[in-house]
Amino acid sequence: MRVRKLTNLAMWSAGVVLAGSGNLLAGEGGKLHHVSSEVCAECHGEIYKQWKGSMHANATALKDPIHATFYKKVVGDPTKEGVKHKASGKFPVCLQCHAPNAARDKTTKLDAKPAYSEGVNCVACHTLTNFKGVQGEGGKLRLGLKAYDAADTLQAPHGFNREAEKLTSANDMFGAAAADDGQKPNPHLGEPVTVEGKEIPALPMESNPRQMKTSDACMGCHDQRNNPHGVPLCQTGSEYSISKSEVNCLACHMPISGGIADHGMGGGHDHAMLKRSIVFAIDTEKTGDKISAKVLLKNQQPHSLPTGAPFRNIYVKVMAYNAAGEVIWENAAGHPKKDDPSAYLRYALADDAGKDAMPPTATQLGEDTRLKPHEERILSYEIPAKDVHLIRGEVYYNLLWPVLVKKFKHLPEDLTAPVLIADAENVIGG
Numbered sequence: 001m002r003v004r005k006l007t008n009l010a011m012w013s014a015g016v017v018l019a020g021s022g023n024l025l026a027g028e029g030g031k032l033h034h035v036s037s038e039v040c041a042e043c044h045g046e047i048y049k050q051w052k053g054s055m056h057a058n059a060t061a062l063k064d065p066i067h068a069t070f071y072k073k074v075v076g077d078p079t080k081e082g083v084k085h086k087a088s089g090k091f092p093v094c095l096q097c098h099a100p101n102a103a104r105d106k107t108t109k110l111d112a113k114p115a116y117s118e119g120v121n122c123v124a125c126h127t128l129t130n131f132k133g134v135q136g137e138g139g140k141l142r143l144g145l146k147a148y149d150a151a152d153t154l155q156a157p158h159g160f161n162r163e164a165e166k167l168t169s170a171n172d173m174f175g176a177a178a179a180d181d182g183q184k185p186n187p188h189l190g191e192p193v194t195v196e197g198k199e200i201p202a203l204p205m206e207s208n209p210r211q212m213k214t215s216d217a218c219m220g221c222h223d224q225r226n227n228p229h230g231v232p233l234c235q236t237g238s239e240y241s242i243s244k245s246e247v248n249c250l251a252c253h254m255p256i257s258g259g260i261a262d263h264g265m266g267g268g269h270d271h272a273m274l275k276r277s278i279v280f281a282i283d284t285e286k287t288g289d290k291i292s293a294k295v296l297l298k299n300q301q302p303h304s305l306p307t308g309a310p311f312r313n314i315y316v317k318v319m320a321y322n323a324a325g326e327v328i329w330e331n332a333a334g335h336p337k338k339d340d341p342s343a344y345l346r347y348a349l350a351d352d353a354g355k356d357a358m359p360p361t362a363t364q365l366g367e368d369t370r371l372k373p374h375e376e377r378i379l380s381y382e383i384p385a386k387d388v389h390l391i392r393g394e395v396y397y398n399l400l401w402p403v404l405v406k407k408f409k410h411l412p413e414d415l416t417a418p419v420l421i422a423d424a425e426n427v428i429g430g
Contacts, residue, residue: 032153036114043184047260048122051122060078062111063119064098066415067094070359087360092108096144096146097144101124103145120221129149129150130216132147134223147219154205156207188205189204213250215240222236223236229361231363236304243373245302267308280422282296286428289385290385291391293383293391295379298376299372299375300374306345309399310359314396319392319394322389345370349366351364388428392424395420398418
């Protein structure tokens with residue numbers, strides 16, 4: 001899934017020329033939020049590689065085709081300066097999350113600097129000092145960067161607490177013997193350094209575990225988001241609160257492996273993460289000429305499944321095969337939205353008449369049939385037993401509602417096709 005995604009993103013971003021790409025610290029005064037992640041790659045190669053393959057690195061309308069489709073409809077061209085959100089006439093709120101470094105400069109020309117086109121890059125996260133919450137005064141939401149205080153000093157889960165070392169080494173008879181620890185030159189100590197012939201600017205860093213080791217690092221963008229009519233679109237944070245989980249976002253989305261936190265930050269585009277998210281099993285019992293099938297769906301997550309963008313959805317297919325491998329019964333012909341709505345898990349948005357609506361125009365919520373945090377749900381079926389040899393179930397994850405798949409024909413198939421995330425089989429004896 002990740003490989004298919006990156007191939008697609010590369011295709012979409014081909015031909016985009018990044019102005020000033022040779023100047024990784026572009027901007028007067030060497031502003032920290034203008035630093036490209038390529039600078040960080042000099043010392044943090046593995047982390048950079050993980051991040052480069054993440055949706056955070058591909059968050060902008062220059063690189064994410066789905067986001068680009070909505071952005072161009074509700075805002076405009078991401079390579080133009082001065083474009084406004086069409087409905088409000090204001091600076092595009094989308095950039096507060098999808099291109100936070102550009103949002104800091106109030107610019108909409110996302111190809112002007114590498115740090116803009118890189119979406120949520122290293123400095124975008126590691127300059128956030130304090131999460132203020134998304135609920136602002138008068139009920140107005142503070143989204144993305146607006147939910148944080150930011151600094152011109154890098155923030156890290158761990159700092160360089162060396163004052164005690166300095167005190168002891170100063171009184172050492174050999175005189176500061178611990179000063180040279182044999183490590184690479186470190187720009188985070190406050191001075192420019194040269195690494196393998198390349199000049200790295202001073203990138204002072206301080207410890208901020210309250211921000212960088214908790215869900216505070218995520219919630220500014222992933223808590224909730226309303227459309228112009230006040231209808232909640234994304235609300236992962238609210239779902240997480242309902243779960244009362246003490247496990248933070250980083251535990252699942254940035255697990256420690258090989259001594260470092262995984263900066264791939266897998267989610268809805270990560271096949272392995274999707275497969276891990278759900279427990280799926282089938283129990284069957286044959287009685288006379290009927291087979292009773294109990295289909296188990298258990299959400300492993302402390303938020304709804306699926307979560308995030310409202311157009312993400314899941315559906316379940318249940319089929320009975322004969323000994324020749326032919327399907328002789330199924331819960332729905334094709335997509336189960338009409339024939340078996342209980343097998344379609346979605347977060348619907350509606351218009352004033354209660355009919356399905358797109359995110360920008362919805363005026364109210366529709367039905368929410370997703371799995372709630374940690375929910376266990378049973379789907380029950382009575383299947384004619386004649387000639388049945390095998391019962392098989394399959395769970396599919398979609399990034400888009402079926403209606404959007406038909407509408408957005410310009411999107412490549414690897415973003416519109418359903419992805420199998422779980423399956424189960426029971427052979428029927430006798």
